Amino acid sequence: MNDQFRSPAADTLHAARLDRLAEIAVRVGLGLKAGQEVVITAPIEALPLVRRITEHAYKAGSSLVTTLFSDEESTLLRFQHAKDDTFDNATGWLYDGMAAAYKSGAARLAIVGDDPSLLAKQDTDKVSRANRARSKAYRPALDLIVGFDINWTIVSAATPAWAKAVFPEVSEAVAVAKLWDAIFAASRADLDDPIGAWNTHNANLHARTKLLNAKSYATLHFRGPGTDLRVGLADDHEWNGGSSRAKNGVVCNANIPTEEVFTTPHKDRVDGFVRSTKPLSYQGTLIQDIEVKFENGRIVESRARTGEAVLNKVLETDEGSRRLGEVALVPNSSPISQSGLLFLNTLFDENASSHIALGQAYSKCIRNGGSMSEQELAAKGANTSLIHIDWMIGSSEVDVDGVTAEGEAEPLMRRGEWVTQ
Amino acid sequence: MNDQFRSPAADTLHAARLDRLAEIAVRVGLGLKAGQEVVITAPIEALPLVRRITEHAYKAGSSLVTTLFSDEESTLLRFQHAKDDTFDNATGWLYDGMAAAYKSGAARLAIVGDDPSLLAKQDTDKVSRANRARSKAYRPALDLIVGFDINWTIVSAATPAWAKAVFPEVSEAVAVAKLWDAIFAASRADLDDPIGAWNTHNANLHARTKLLNAKSYATLHFRGPGTDLRVGLADDHEWNGGSSRAKNGVVCNANIPTEEVFTTPHKDRVDGFVRSTKPLSYQGTLIQDIEVKFENGRIVESRARTGEAVLNKVLETDEGSRRLGEVALVPNSSPISQSGLLFLNTLFDENASSHIALGQAYSKCIRNGGSMSEQELAAKGANTSLIHIDWMIGSSEVDVDGVTAEGEAEPLMRRGEWVTQ
Numbered sequence: 134m135n136d137q138f139r140s141p142a143a144d145t146l147h148a149a150r151l152d153r154l155a156e157i158a159v160r161v162g163l164g165l166k167a168g169q170e171v172v173i174t175a176p177i178e179a180l181p182l183v184r185r186i187t188e189h190a191y192k193a194g195s196s197l198v199t200t201l202f203s204d205e206e207s208t209l210l211r212f213q214h215a216k217d218d219t220f221d222n223a224t225g226w227l228y229d230g231m232a233a234a235y236k237s238g239a240a241r242l243a244i245v246g247d248d249p250s251l252l253a254k255q256d257t258d259k260v261s262r263a264n265r266a267r268s269k270a271y272r273p274a275l276d277l278i279v280g281f282d283i284n285w286t287i288v289s290a291a292t293p294a295w296a297k298a299v300f301p302e303v304s305e306a307v308a309v310a311k312l313w314d315a316i317f318a319a320s321r322a323d324l325d326d327p328i329g330a331w332n333t334h335n336a337n338l339h340a341r342t343k344l345l346n347a348k349s350y351a352t353l354h355f356r357g358p359g360t361d362l363r364v365g366l367a368d369d370h371e372w373n374g375g376s377s378r379a380k381n382g383v384v385c386n387a388n389i390p391t392e393e394v395f396t397t398p399h400k401d402r403v404d405g406f407v408r409s410t411k412p413l414s415y416q417g418t419l420i421q422d423i424e425v426k427f428e429n430g431r432i433v434e435s436r437a438r439t440g441e442a443v444l445n446k447v448l449e450t451d452e453g454s455r456r457l458g459e460v461a462l463v464p465n466s467s468p469i470s471q472s473g474l475l476f477l478n479t480l481f482d483e484n485a486s487s488h489i490a491l492g493q494a495y496s497k498c499i500r501n502g503g504s505m506s507e508q509e510l511a512a513k514g515a516n517t518s519l520i521h522i523d524w525m526i527g528s529s530e531v532d533v534d535g536v537t538a539e540g541e542a543e544p545l546m547r548r549g550e551w552v553t554q
Numbered sequence: 555m556n557d558q559f560r561s562p563a564a565d566t567l568h569a570a571r572l573d574r575l576a577e578i579a580v581r582v583g584l585g586l587k588a589g590q591e592v593v594i595t596a597p598i599e600a601l602p603l604v605r606r607i608t609e610h611a612y613k614a615g616s617s618l619v620t621t622l623f624s625d626e627e628s629t630l631l632r633f634q635h636a637k638d639d640t641f642d643n644a645t646g647w648l649y650d651g652m653a654a655a656y657k658s659g660a661a662r663l664a665i666v667g668d669d670p671s672l673l674a675k676q677d678t679d680k681v682s683r684a685n686r687a688r689s690k691a692y693r694p695a696l697d698l699i700v701g702f703d704i705n706w707t708i709v710s711a712a713t714p715a716w717a718k719a720v721f722p723e724v725s726e727a728v729a730v731a732k733l734w735d736a737i738f739a740a741s742r743a744d745l746d747d748p749i750g751a752w753n754t755h756n757a758n759l760h761a762r763t764k765l766l767n768a769k770s771y772a773t774l775h776f777r778g779p780g781t782d783l784r785v786g787l788a789d790d791h792e793w794n795g796g797s798s799r800a801k802n803g804v805v806c807n808a809n810i811p812t813e814e815v816f817t818t819p820h821k822d823r824v825d826g827f828v829r830s831t832k833p834l835s836y837q838g839t840l841i842q843d844i845e846v847k848f849e850n851g852r853i854v855e856s857r858a859r860t861g862e863a864v865l866n867k868v869l870e871t872d873e874g875s876r877r878l879g880e881v882a883l884v885p886n887s888s889p890i891s892q893s894g895l896l897f898l899n900t901l902f903d904e905n906a907s908s909h910i911a912l913g914q915a916y917s918k919c920i921r922n923g924g925s926m927s928e929q930e931l932a933a934k935g936a937n938t939s940l941i942h943i944d945w946m947i948g949s950s951e952v953d954v955d956g957v958t959a960e961g962e963a964e965p966l967m968r969r970g971e972w973v974t975q
């Protein structure tokens with residue numbers, strides 16, 4: 134078989150699905166309002182998707198669409214050639230400009246397709262200094278995003294480097310085509326009525342969060358091979374999932390795809406042990422078979438079959454990096470899980486399985502959390518950290534109970550699936 | 555012959571010249587100082603040149619290199635699909651960000667490769683509204699550039715659309731290769747010691763401006779077929795050419811290539827008639843065989859063999875658009891002129907021949923003009939306008955005299971060449 138060959142029919146199908154993904158991004162992801170400006174960030178390889186999104190955004194009445202392209206090769210050239218004393222710099226002027234755009238009403242669309250190991254071989258000190266400078270400079274703009282002041286979304290594009298990491302055994306062209314097909318399927322862009330399918334999917338996720346919010350469990354209890362973990366939930370925690378209304382009044386789906394319902398654990402009330410069920414791809418390192426033990430919310434023991442040193446470095450980031458900021462439930466029958474792929478990208482992998490996240494909690498997962506101070510949030514049990522790293526703990530062998538304040542256990546998931554539909 | 559075929563040797567040569575052009579852009583164009591941030595703007599097709607420039611900038615000690623890529627196809631999608639009431643918008647937040655970068659010490663590198671007729675078929679009202687909004691939003695950043703507060707440069711890259719416009723008779727691949735070769739030659743990137751060649755070239759241009767400044771002519775007198783034009787020069791005019799020192803102290807070459815020495819005419823002292831010697835490419839229209847008559851600095855009659863309507867619309871922009879803002883001398887033996895190509899791009903075409911520009915004057919072409927108010931500059935004779943459009947009036951058939959304050963004519967150019975070397 135000739136790897137380079139794609140039939141005209143395959144090209145037509147790809148173009149149609151790319152256009153559908155663009156429509157999903159604009160209508161479902163952003164929920165774009167007429168007259169709204171759009172700021173897109175994208176890897177340069179995502180140009181064809183950027184153009185489809187640009188057209189759909191203008192058709193939906195966008196006042197102006199601007200794309201800020203990034204080039205990973207240029208990023209790499211920095212680490213290879215810049216002088217050692219320059220790595221504490223970041224483009225504050227650009228991030229400030231983006232924050233100004235959001236404040237004046239712009240929506241935010243991120244296209245991701247990162248090479249999972251771009252900086253794996255670069256000097257870790259330079260990388261962490263550059264990351265820190267970037268995080269600091271980006272903070273004012275990022276606060277408007279994670280605080281949901283504006284409608285935003287993240288979608289993905291199959292770039293050659295990412296595709297080769299997911300499908301190392303085939304040619305680049307085949308890998309890219311396979312990854313696109315996986316993205317289209319996970320994002321429901323392979324369906325004839327993707328907008329209708331997303332409406333149904335959002336309704337299902339909303340029904341699930343409504344049920345869980347009505348229960349208001351004190352604790353989730355995970356049991357499976359290597360796992361017996363009690364995750365206490367924050368006081369006044371709220372479950373979220375699917376579309377949500379930003380503070381600017383626009384209903385958006387922040388992640389395309391999304392399969393999870395999630396909430397905030399109590400930072401001091403996590404106990405027991407847990408084993409990861411899928412590898413975690415973190416900045417070029419694959420961390421496999423994580424096993425940790427929690428006491429009073431804090432990780433007191435940790436090991437991993439591969440990447441243990443990186444894991445332990447992550448845990449030392451700050452006080453909050455040893456505690457949980459998120460717990461999420463995803464059935465094992467989710468389309469992403471069923472694909473059997475490890476995407477090496479959180480946007481996909483966290484939607485393949487129930488998961489927990491080390492680090493920062495989401496204020497919107499606390500009732501009225503959006504208007505609370507950091508102290509008020511902490512008093513409810515919400516964790517604070519510079520990191521937020523999701524890792525997978527669900528599988529077809531894992532059961533989950535919801536435990537009421539009275540200590541009564543109710544079955545939520547059995548063998549990885551919801552007990553009630 | 556197979557158009558698509560390029561030999562490995564041709565590829566190697568192209569890569570070497572691209573790298574040399576990048577080195578010229580960084581070392582000659584920007585004169586980059588260690589620790590300086592660099593802001594690049596580039597068409598997305600210029601990615602290979604952007605990467606070479608990025609590497610050279612980091613090697614020269616740049617603190618951070620950021621490229622803002624533009625995509626002409628996305629621009630076109632705006633004019634095709636955006637609602638009619640949106641064309642007065644511009645990305646003020648991005649231009650303000652760029653201005654902030656320049657104010658904090660960044661250098662500015664523009665890569666141009668525009669499709670000369672990208673918007674030729676679009677609604678002229680939408681185009682002019684978008685241009686006006688963009689000009690207004692860009693003004694604060696542009697002022698720092700044209701006022702030479704910072705070091706900056708413009709270089710070019712052969713994009714497919716531009717290449718096909720210059721070489722319509724060959725395939726796209728051949729056209730791009732031919733245009734690259736022309737760019738390399740005009741930019742001296744085809745030489746073994748391009749930096750040395752640029753040093754010599756700058757020294758020659760400086761010697762020429764020194765001579766002309768010492769003469770301080772009252773008037774330039776152009777004579778040739780269809781031309782008998784007296785261009786009075788502004789009081790305290792200064793000739794410029796080649797590299798110059800920006801207000802931040804850095805010596806840069808603002809245009810790569812550059813062959814001209816130029817100064818400011820007196821806006822009220824231009825008389826006679828003049829015929830263009832090369833076509834003018836203006837926003838997708840080719841304006842050929844322009845013939846205009848000046849009285850007291852003002853164009854009182856105008857016609858053109860093609861594009862006359864566009865020319866007359868340009869002349870109606872504002873009061874200053876009928877008067878001159880620049881006069882420049884370029885010998886007919888300049889490498890760009892000798893290539894015999896019409897580049898459909900001012901960066902090249904204005905360096906092929908002596909030229910005049912309708913519209914805005916450069917304050918740096920008036921002695922101490924950088925610190926003068928607009929009124930002070932106008933009192934010296936410097937013109938003001940929203941436009942600055944260069945068009946070619948030199949050729950091997952045109953003679954130029956310098957006329958002293960006492961009315962004595964001295965031969966400057968004969969048959970298009972300098973009389974003194």
Ligand SMILES: [Zn+2]
Binds near residue numbers: 393461483523
């Ligand atoms: Zn999650």
Ligand SMILES: [Zn+2]
Binds near residue numbers: 459483490521523
């Ligand atoms: Zn998460």
Ligand SMILES: [Zn+2]
Binds near residue numbers: 814
């Ligand atoms: Zn000029």
Ligand SMILES: [Zn+2]
Binds near residue numbers: 943
């Ligand atoms: Zn000019």
